Amino acid sequence: MNLRVNRAIDSNMKDVVSDLQNLIKQSSITYDKQNLTKCAQLVASIMTKSNFKTELIYLSENEKDGVPPIVYGEVKSRSNPSGKTILFYNHYDVQPVGPIELWNSADPFSGHVEGNYIFGRGASDDKGELISRIKAVEYLLKETGDVPCDVKFIVEGEEELGSLHILDFLTKYKKKFACDCIIWEFGTVDSNDTAIIHLGLKGILSVDLIATGPSHDIHSSLAVLVENPAWLLVRVLGTICDNSGNILIKDWFKNVKPTTDEEISAIANEQFDVDKFKTEYGVLKFTNNLEGAQLRKALIEMPTCNICGITSGYTGQGSKTVLPAKAIARVEFRLVPDMDPATQFARLQTHLFEMGFGDSIDLRMIDGEMPSRTSINDPFVKIVKRAAFDAFGNAVISVSSAGSGPMYNFKKVLGAPCVCIGGSYIYNKSHSPNEFARLDLINKATKCMANIIQACGFVG
């Protein structure tokens, strides 16, 4: 912990917030290529202003209008040229904003500050996290004239789309990205202001199930003769899970690796504020009446099958009596080690086929990511825990987040331990209307990142 750096962070919070505000104002929804590009340029200019060596990296010259670039930033240590290298992974793309009418502000990209809160899509996920990391390096440089170890930044533009090309980028630029440890794009702070250090992520398999009926929406009186694709979809979905949410697909759990004893005892030490959770999400009880340690275990260990959305026909005002031409369900499975999305997708395909829906349902993979975990015993975990404890006042290890991301690819290609730590308040409404970040946590996260970089400078 460097008190001068901490004081610099404290006295420059206006500057930190102002950069975050500008980043939020530059909308960057994952499929909005034009704004994505503008946002990448803005991230690069903020890094350059902070004295990073910065460049936009493309997969190929021809793809300038296709795959969004990675914003790459680098700061070399002059005093410790043969030391370790720490890599920060973040993303500049954000989730779609809808349903727009549920935002308190007319503009979901306002970056509006109110007391301790800054609002807007991306405020926490992931622009708040990104700014705290850039600023940690900036104030280290300003206050000490150097960084104690080499620092690299990878900021991608397809995270919310499932990091479609991150493996290609990592493979192509493996040397450039070489590092000894990785700080993941997000980190959670719970409702007791304790930093949660997640050591892993769940995997994900996201698919569309598409049922097709008549060539256009037709008059519903014809339901006597024409099969309704919405009914077909309901039947298909009914074969995937039972009434308790248990997944019925054959061999679905075959590759699940048992949790280690060390992981089990770590889970026992995790915190979970049941009442706060219920209030925040407006729920009265948990699925299958889970309680106590079961809740924490479920978040870490339980594979899920979630319906992200169903769209078919008309449910608006008035009595539009149609038999819809099409019905779509977006279904998303969360995976635990060692479930592989490609294998699970094949199992789902086989399931549909065996249930008799092979011809009638169009199954499309939308996203697939492997689960991943870093060992509890990795020395980097200790460094992060100490740094987080100093910055946040409290920190606990969590075996895995319930969330997902391409951590598996980073670990596989770069061969470095990977840890989630950051300043995102657990109830920050990311992916929901009225997403926000807490300014006190941005401040602490910035200090935490400076602490981590300094500690890495001492590692031989």
Added chain:
Amino acid sequence: MNLRVNRAIDSNMKDVVSDLQNLIKQSSITYDKQNLTKCAQLVASIMTKSNFKTELIYLSENEKDGVPPIVYGEVKSRSNPSGKTILFYNHYDVQPVGPIELWNSADPFSGHVEGNYIFGRGASDDKGELISRIKAVEYLLKETGDVPCDVKFIVEGEEELGSLHILDFLTKYKKKFACDCIIWEFGTVDSNDTAIIHLGLKGILSVDLIATGPSHDIHSSLAVLVENPAWLLVRVLGTICDNSGNILIKDWFKNVKPTTDEEISAIANEQFDVDKFKTEYGVLKFTNNLEGAQLRKALIEMPTCNICGITSGYTGQGSKTVLPAKAIARVEFRLVPDMDPATQFARLQTHLFEMGFGDSIDLRMIDGEMPSRTSINDPFVKIVKRAAFDAFGNAVISVSSAGSGPMYNFKKVLGAPCVCIGGSYIYNKSHSPNEFARLDLINKATKCMANIIQACGFVG
């Protein structure tokens, strides 16, 4: 058949089409009160121009901004003051237009004419039918200086919403609307140019099933803990129908009245062009592999349960990984004599309760209408059949349409037989994008209506 009237209709088709075009251009979606009112005024002005005694009828003075008015039109016979009265029932409201991107024209209310076709929402349902009836009376008046029997028009503005107030109107204005026979708002012409004379309508019960989850769309990784309302909805729907579409609600079929022998033999004489149907709707086979006479029987006799729409969460571009706050299904049951929507709704309620969804599903009635049939032996049926045969070249009796409407209320309050006859081509895309009417059938329908009015003039 009056050749002078027929010739007048033929030589004034430009005028007929022009009035229809103006009517289509005045959009009148059922919940768009402002345009509905404008459309009612336009209908009244067209009737006045045709020399009807015309007025807008409201349920009460205070409701001028609430319930859309009925446009009432009347023409008394001078030569036959103690003769019969024929009443035409139509509506000026139309279905919503979506999905807008599937319309070939940018404007669904263009009234654009191309050869034998006029396009636009309402072209067939019901503005084309309405114009043919007004114009039949206009040319009778112009060519003969009189009508051979009294003629009344009721044109309502809530048909597509389930005729929410028609019973109130009929009851309040029972004397004003008194009549001896009723021509229903629509009539179908099949792909062999044969007019189908439907003697009845199915009933309808339309409901919303609403499942509620967390207070807002939340991050899908929480599916381990938080129940997903889309899953709940899928489970509920799965208890309503089996995989063959059979309705599983207790006592659902209890009040179904057996079809009479006369109806059975009428069904045997009906036509159904299987190949044309399949091509028009882009289907390869029928539900449960129905064929031959089963198809016609199903259209008339089979109660259905159709999903008009399901809406929940997100299925758009990108991977928006949410657990939705809400899931809605619009489910519509078609009913046959003597199923009563209120009774059937109560049975559905009981079903949800017994299946354990009583507390978790919010069930709301959107629309309810009784089924209704006119006797095959009614003398009015013969008049219509003869008139239709003369105008269209061919006509067949159909025991019932597969469609629905408030026919039961008309028969109950006014005590008159009610028959569906008109010029709507069976594949006119009503309720779908690119709705159209065929000008040759508008012409024939106009002649048919003139024939019917003339025949009613001869009835003692």
